[in-house]
Amino acid sequence: MAQLLVRGLGQETKTGLQARAARHGQSMEAEARDILRDALKDEGRPADVGLGTRIAARFAGIGLEPGELERIDWSEPRNPFEE
Structure with a gap:
């Protein structure tokens, strides 16, 4: 595995890294x-x-069809645990 030496690191940076x-x-x-x-x-x-x-790329393929979100009634907040 490669090694890296960092010189000239300020004390504030070192303290922050330690914390x-x-x-x-x-x-x-x-x-x-x-x-x-x-x-x-x-x-x-x-x-x-x-x-x-x-x-969009992250959530591609989760099962939503095009236009599915537009068909949802967003007029009132809903609790998904009550449906």
Whole structure:
């Protein structure tokens, strides 16, 4: 596995990383790995893909038919546990 040395990290940043790692119950090294992985996770996604497109892609195939949402009566709030 590759290693990375970060020089010149300010004390405030180090303290923040320590606190965040403690909140997540892991070492600073593990927390830094998670932060880097999450920051780069979507790097390959085209920049022109908007939020709506990403949401639609995320929920594609859940079983809704075109126009199904438009047929729902949204005039009154409903409790799904009472239906």
